[in-house]
Amino acid sequence: MSEAKTLTPLKYLGDLDYSVVQQCMHCGMCLPSCPTYLETKKERNSPRGRIALMRSIADGELKVTKEFGEEMYYCLGCLACTTACPAGVNYPELFENARAEVEHQGVLFNPERRFWRWLTLNQLFSKPRLLRAVGRLLWLYQVSGLSWLVRKSGLLWLAPKNLRELEPSTPVVQRRFSDELIEESEAPSGIRYRVGLLTGCVQDLIFPDVNRATADVLLENGCEVTTPRLQGCCGSLHAHNGDLDQAAERARALLDRFDLSSLDAIITNAAGCGSHLKHFSNLLRDDAAYATKAAEWDQKVKDISEWLVAIDFRKPSKSDTGEAVTATYHEACHLCHGQGISSQPRELLKSIPGLELVELENATDCCGSAGIYNITQPEQAGKLQKAKVASLQKTGASLVATANPGCHLQIQNGLGDSATVIHPVTLLADAYRKERKS
Amino acid sequence: MALLQSEPIALIDQLKTVVGDGDLLTEPEDLIPYGFDGTAAMKHAATCVVTPRTVKEVASIVKIAGAAGVPVVTRGSGTGLSGGSIPVDGGIVLCLVNMDEIIELDPANLTILCETGVITKAIDDAAHPHGLFYPPDPGSMKISTIGGNVANNSGGLRGLKYGVTRDYVMGLEVVLPSGEVAWLGSKCVKDVAGYSMKDLFVGSEGTLGIITKVLLKLVPRPKARRTLLASFDSMEAAARTVSQIIEKQIIPCTLEFLDRKTCGCVEDYARVGLPTEAAAVVLMESDGPESVVEEEGDAMAAIAEANGAIKVEKAKDDAHATRLATARRTAFSALARIRPTTILEDVTVPRSRLVEIVNFVEEVGKKHRLEIATFGHFGDGNVHPTILTDETDKKEMERVEHALSDIFDKTIELGGTITGEHGVGLAKKPFLPRQFSEASYQLMKQVKQALDPAGLLNPGKIFDLPETKVS
Numbered sequence: 001m002s003e004a005k006t007l008t009p010l011k012y013l014g015d016l017d018y019s020v021v022q023q024c025m026h027c028g029m030c031l032p033s034c035p036t037y038l039e040t041k042k043e044r045n046s047p048r049g050r051i052a053l054m055r056s057i058a059d060g061e062l063k064v065t066k067e068f069g070e071e072m073y074y075c076l077g078c079l080a081c082t083t084a085c086p087a088g089v090n091y092p093e094l095f096e097n098a099r100a101e102v103e104h105q106g107v108l109f110n111p112e113r114r115f116w117r118w119l120t121l122n123q124l125f126s127k128p129r130l131l132r133a134v135g136r137l138l139w140l141y142q143v144s145g146l147s148w149l150v151r152k153s154g155l156l157w158l159a160p161k162n163l164r165e166l167e168p169s170t171p172v173v174q175r176r177f178s179d180e181l182i183e184e185s186e187a188p189s190g191i192r193y194r195v196g197l198l199t200g201c202v203q204d205l206i207f208p209d210v211n212r213a214t215a216d217v218l219l220e221n222g223c224e225v226t227t228p229r230l231q232g233c234c235g236s237l238h239a240h241n242g243d244l245d246q247a248a249e250r251a252r253a254l255l256d257r258f259d260l261s262s263l264d265a266i267i268t269n270a271a272g273c274g275s276h277l278k279h280f281s282n283l284l285r286d287d288a289a290y291a292t293k294a295a296e297w298d299q300k301v302k303d304i305s306e307w308l309v310a311i312d313f314r315k316p317s318k319s320d321t322g323e324a325v326t327a328t329y330h331e332a333c334h335l336c337h338g339q340g341i342s343s344q345p346r347e348l349l350k351s352i353p354g355l356e357l358v359e360l361e362n363a364t365d366c367c368g369s370a371g372i373y374n375i376t377q378p379e380q381a382g383k384l385q386k387a388k389v390a391s392l393q394k395t396g397a398s399l400v401a402t403a404n405p406g407c408h409l410q411i412q413n414g415l416g417d418s419a420t421v422i423h424p425v426t427l428l429a430d431a432y433r434k435e436r437k438s
Numbered sequence: 439m440a441l442l443q444s445e446p447i448a449l450i451d452q453l454k455t456v457v458g459d460g461d462l463l464t465e466p467e468d469l470i471p472y473g474f475d476g477t478a479a480m481k482h483a484a485t486c487v488v489t490p491r492t493v494k495e496v497a498s499i500v501k502i503a504g505a506a507g508v509p510v511v512t513r514g515s516g517t518g519l520s521g522g523s524i525p526v527d528g529g530i531v532l533c534l535v536n537m538d539e540i541i542e543l544d545p546a547n548l549t550i551l552c553e554t555g556v557i558t559k560a561i562d563d564a565a566h567p568h569g570l571f572y573p574p575d576p577g578s579m580k581i582s583t584i585g586g587n588v589a590n591n592s593g594g595l596r597g598l599k600y601g602v603t604r605d606y607v608m609g610l611e612v613v614l615p616s617g618e619v620a621w622l623g624s625k626c627v628k629d630v631a632g633y634s635m636k637d638l639f640v641g642s643e644g645t646l647g648i649i650t651k652v653l654l655k656l657v658p659r660p661k662a663r664r665t666l667l668a669s670f671d672s673m674e675a676a677a678r679t680v681s682q683i684i685e686k687q688i689i690p691c692t693l694e695f696l697d698r699k700t701c702g703c704v705e706d707y708a709r710v711g712l713p714t715e716a717a718a719v720v721l722m723e724s725d726g727p728e729s730v731v732e733e734e735g736d737a738m739a740a741i742a743e744a745n746g747a748i749k750v751e752k753a754k755d756d757a758h759a760t761r762l763a764t765a766r767r768t769a770f771s772a773l774a775r776i777r778p779t780t781i782l783e784d785v786t787v788p789r790s791r792l793v794e795i796v797n798f799v800e801e802v803g804k805k806h807r808l809e810i811a812t813f814g815h816f817g818d819g820n821v822h823p824t825i826l827t828d829e830t831d832k833k834e835m836e837r838v839e840h841a842l843s844d845i846f847d848k849t850i851e852l853g854g855t856i857t858g859e860h861g862v863g864l865a866k867k868p869f870l871p872r873q874f875s876e877a878s879y880q881l882m883k884q885v886k887q888a889l890d891p892a893g894l895l896n897p898g899k900i901f902d903l904p905e906t907k908v909s
Contacts, residue, residue, distance in 0.1 A: 019778055022778040022779075022830075023774065023778070025476075025478060025771065025774040025779075025780050026474050026475070026476060026516075027476045027517065027578070027770065027771045027774075028475075028476055028515055028516060028517040028578060028581050028582075029578070029580070029581070029768070029771050031515060031581045032557070032580045032581045041489070041535045041536060042463070042468070042489075043471035043472055043516070044467055044468050044470075044471045046471070048471070049470075049471030050471075052470050052471045052473070052474070053467060053470055053471065056470050061470075062466055062467070062470060065466075065467065067465060067467040068467055071467060085771070086703075086704075086707045086708075086768035086770075086771035086772040086774070087771045087772065087774035087775060087780075088706075088707065088772075088774075088775045
């Protein structure tokens with residue numbers, strides 16, 4: 001047995017409905033879909049292996065150990081196994097509870113890890129104002145030339161190794177965030193639907209233009225768009241990283257910001273968020289004050305491409321677009337596996353005049369971004385990124401469409417200047433704009 | 439017998455010198471996931487797992503185990519359905535998934551030589567560009583290893599026309615219990631030099647030797663195929679249709695059957711447009727030259743209609759046909775949606791007795807108050823009655839035991855076999871004597887004793903020998 005035994009009673013894996021664990025009949029159909037199993041060919045690195053470990057813990061045969069903790073964090077949480085699983089195992093729930101148990105038992109504790117978790121989960125991504133303030137500072141750092149100076153001066157060597165390695169790939173923060181680009185309420189001339197728009201956290205700082213484009217295509221399709229101010233993180237970051245209490249707190253905060261009954265849908269454009277946002281009722285199951293609202297919320301949350309196809313969005317008319325451009329589509333894990341949305345983004349892309357869509361080999365394979373996996377497990381993330389870039393380059397496409405900020409950054413970092421990564425909705429918004437010009 | 443626990447350090451050290459740290463697992467977090475295969479309600483803790491990369495390493499491991507008197511349980515991807523690769527007390531689990539190289543595809547002789555851990559589907563994928571075909575397609579083909587397929591003589595959806603794994607094995611490299619390496623068979627279409635030793639190892643479930651390489655026959659890839667889906671308002675009408683197709687001497691590639699429950703679960707998962715209202719659905723696939731495929735398809739449709747089929751429809755295109763077959767392969771796992779534990783059987787009867795066994799399974803379900811779904815390779819007379827139950831409910835599990843016993847007795851009475859394609863392993867071991875006369879049962883044991891006198895290879899599987907009783 002590993003050394004890190006603990007007597008703390010189980011909080012998450014013990015309370016979990018046993019039938020969720022039992023649902024796995026260990027047939028092995030998940031194995032060929034799992035990036036970590038394919039890498040090591042060791043059963044513990046596979047979905048059924050991880051579930052077997054969770055079950056052993058629930059059965060009292062295994063303690064929550066450091067090894068178990070590390071295994072739960074080696075899992076990407078890409079959910080490819082849920083698509084592969086004929087038995088319908090609810091892996092996301094198992095995975096989130098297992099990580100929460102790991103944190104609850106403190107088996108991975110070390111002061112540095114605790115500091116980073118506190119800074120990110122408890123501070124930055126729990127306090128929208130703070131996040132934006134830090135975003136501003138980061139923007140200043142990047143545009144002022146200070147980042148150049150730090151790199152040149154060697155000051156960077158004072159930072160911890162993993163941070164140092166990440167610095168060059170730090171995403172570029174935008175000058176203006178979503179609230180400055182989108183009014184709290186914007187209405188089209190004829191209102192067919194009323195929707196709320198989620199601006200996210202990373203999306204808000206790094207890709208506020210995608211949020212603006214989302215509002216534009218919604219307006220173009222007769223949707224009145226309500227965008228509550230200062231929304232902050234939806235809590236998916238917390239839920240995926242073992243902090244279910246803080247995730248529930250973020251969910252409540254978000255529920256308070258939207259007047260659900262007046263809205264037909266809540267629109268998200270980030271796959272990782274969407275796949276979490278649709279399950280608030282799980283998170284708030286025991287919260288009498290919020291459970292009902294959470295259930296209604298789950299029904300109303302829609303990914304932008306899912307919503308546009310459902311309302312039969314208007315196809316942009318042909319205009320003089322000049323030369324045709326070739327694009328391919330990378331499926332974000334939490335869109336295709338997490339939400340079962342695969343054809344809709346392609347429909348959006350196919351509707352764009354002058355765009356030729358070429359299919360990407362292994363389009364649903366994870367790119368290695370997986371939330372903050374590329375920070376916590378850079379080696380495995382790097383391998384997946386490399387494989388993704390190789391299949392992207394085979395397509396010869398100059399545009400890579402994808403609908404998740406994590407994938408966006410990971411793939412753009414991998415591709416360098418050889419192609420441009422873009423959200424499908426940005427392309428659609430452009431097409432509408434060109435229509436007006438011509 | 440000296441078990442691993444008695445001298446663990448020395449043995450582990452010896453294994454480590456053979457495979458190194460990375461391919462030897464001893465921590466509980468590593469071992470727990472090797473305690474089971476795809477069989478329901480069966481597990482046993484593994485003591486150590488080795489994942490060698492060469493035949494030389496395998497031979498060394500077998501020699502070390504032999505010297506220490508420690509049992510060896512061989513496995514591939516662990517998708518077996520009879521508990522055949524479940525660890526035994528104190529034994530070494532020898533997992534061969536790292537030996538996964540396709541060594542040679544020989545288009546002049548229509549053969550392919552693979553290491554034992556090559557994934558079944560990868561073999562057909564490699565054959566495809568050469569216009570060749572490896573037909574055996576067990577439900578788990580996307581992850582099962584060829585070594586596991588050979589050791590269990592796996593079947594699949596195409597058994598009716600193309601046969602089973604055995605029909606494609608031309609040669610095997612085997613590590614014998616002594617640690618010697620033997621090559622059995624050849625690339626020759628005809629070869630009668632001595633006993634057909636390779637055939638002894640096909641379906642031997644890791645009890646006679648360890649298969650390390652497999653030489654397989656490939657066949658020309660069929661030019662065309664046609665897939666039909668016929669739905670019926672009774673299981674009996676569906677079974678009768680299949681029996682009559684065979685009687686009329688039509689041998690299509692696939693004649694698969696799914697009852698209403700199975701259809702519902704598969705459709706819930708795969709969304710391929712299976713009729714979920716009908717009592718039974720038969721998936722028929724004919725392949726070969728265009729004209730033959732047309733003719734066979736029409737004839738089968740006519741027989742289905744004559745037997746009162748509610749509807750007979752054609753797959754829209756090739757992609758749809760593939761989706762239907764792929765969906766069918768998930769039937770077993772998809773049935774797990776209904777109850778916590780899914781117990782799958784694979785009894786097989788002469789095809790003229792299909793109606794009787796299908797009706798009998800239905801009665802057994804009523805008699806023992808159990809939920810049983812049935813699907814299977816009807817064209818082969820191979821039925822998968824699947825009991826949907828809960829292993830934590832002791833009373834219900836007792837009824838499951840009675841139901842299984844009844845089904846096996848009936849199968850034997852009809853001239854059938856208790857296992858058509860999954861093997862005996864642990865799950866069918868208690869029932870095996872019922873099927874055999876004393877002489878044939880003893881013959882198997884004699885073979886085992888002759889080849890593995892110390893009884894160290896996968897002991898306690900298929901049958902117990904007096905000195906290797908393993909619970």
